[in-house]
Amino acid sequence: MVKLIALGIFxxxxxxxxxxxxxLRDPIYAVLSLVxxxxxxxxxxxxxxxxxxxxxQVIVYAGAILVTFLFVVMLVNLSPQDIPPxxxxxxxxxxxxxxxxxxxxxxxxxxxxxxxxNPEEVHHMPTDQYLFGTLPPIGKALFTAYAFPFELLSIxxxxxxxxxxxxxxxRTGV
Amino acid sequence: xxxxLLYATLTLAAGLFSLGLLGLLLRRxxxxxxxxxxxxxxxxxxNFLAFSRYHNEPTGAIFVLFGICLAAVEAVIGLGLVxxxxxxxxxxxxxxxxxxxx
Numbered sequence: 001m002v003k004l005i006a007l008g009i010f011x012x013x014x015x016x017x018x019x020x021x022x023x024l025r026d027p028i029y030a031v032l033s034l035v036x037x038x039x040x041x042x043x044x045x046x047x048x049x050x051x052x053x054x055x056x057q058v059i060v061y062a063g064a065i066l067v068t069f070l071f072v073v074m075l076v077n078l079s080p081q082d083i084p085p086x087x088x089x090x091x092x093x094x095x096x097x098x099x100x101x102x103x104x105x106x107x108x109x110x111x112x113x114x115x116x117x118n119p120e121e122v123h124h125m126p127t128d129q130y131l132f133g134t135l136p137p138i139g140k141a142l143f144t145a146y147a148f149p150f151e152l153l154s155i156x157x158x159x160x161x162x163x164x165x166x167x168x169x170x171r172t173g174v
Numbered sequence: 175x176x177x178x179l180l181y182a183t184l185t186l187a188a189g190l191f192s193l194g195l196l197g198l199l200l201r202r203x204x205x206x207x208x209x210x211x212x213x214x215x216x217x218x219x220x221n222f223l224a225f226s227r228y229h230n231e232p233t234g235a236i237f238v239l240f241g242i243c244l245a246a247v248e249a250v251i252g253l254g255l256v257x258x259x260x261x262x263x264x265x266x267x268x269x270x271x272x273x274x275x276x
Contacts, residue, residue, distance in 0.1 A: 095199035
């Protein structure tokens with residue numbers, strides 16, 4: 001019950017941050033409110049018992065990815081006047097209706113999950129004995145069953161690095 | 175983990191995904207569209223982690239790790255494109271992306 005209340009508080013904080021990121025005119029404020037969403041989500045991860053992923057969420061998402069966004073916002077010198085205002089009429093209500101319908105559809109589809117049994121009954125074991133979310137099970141799986149995808153991921157990072165530096169370099173003589 | 179907590183988490187993820195979709199449709203700006211995509215990626219991560227916790231398997235958590243890494247790569251490439259398009263057009267409207275065709 002305590003977990004549910006805490007999840008509600010941080011979840012609503014994350015949702016408010018996301019909503020502000022969608023409606024705010026100034027791109028810097030939009031990015032900063034998305035930082036708020038990421039930190040709220042990290043708190044949700046902590047509540048779910050995944051401390052490691054929560055820490056990674058704060059360090060990588062809030063600390064690295066969104067700061068890169070901030071850098072680019074300042075680099076291209078985007079002021080609020082450059083951002084088109086939210087559209088009016090059908091162009092505004094159409095996407096809102098679509099999103100609300102999507103949200104309702106997902107939530108209604110989730111009702112079937114309520115019929116699932118509690119995992120204690122399935123696995124015949126108290127779930128707290130699994131040390132979920134701590135580093136040992138994640139590391140063990142990462143370097144045994146998922147070693148090949150892990151290496152592929154490093155190749156992807158290198159390719160992204162090279163691609164990004166090729167994309168933004170100034171061409172001379174073209 | 176109880177089913178109610180799973181349900182609450184999945185509802186939160188659905189809300190975040192809808193907000194991301196709304197932002198992608200409403201904001202006519204490449205940079206803010208990337209922000210919305212980040213929001214949707216996080217909603218997917220949250221779903222992975224909720225089910226991973228429910229079944230007490232680390233597989234979902236590993237998918238989240240991979241997803242975060244890929245989101246970083248996607249952000250870097252996307253922001254490179256943003257800088258490039260801005261240099262060409264001094265503007266970040268969606269239509270400027272048509273310069274990427276050949």
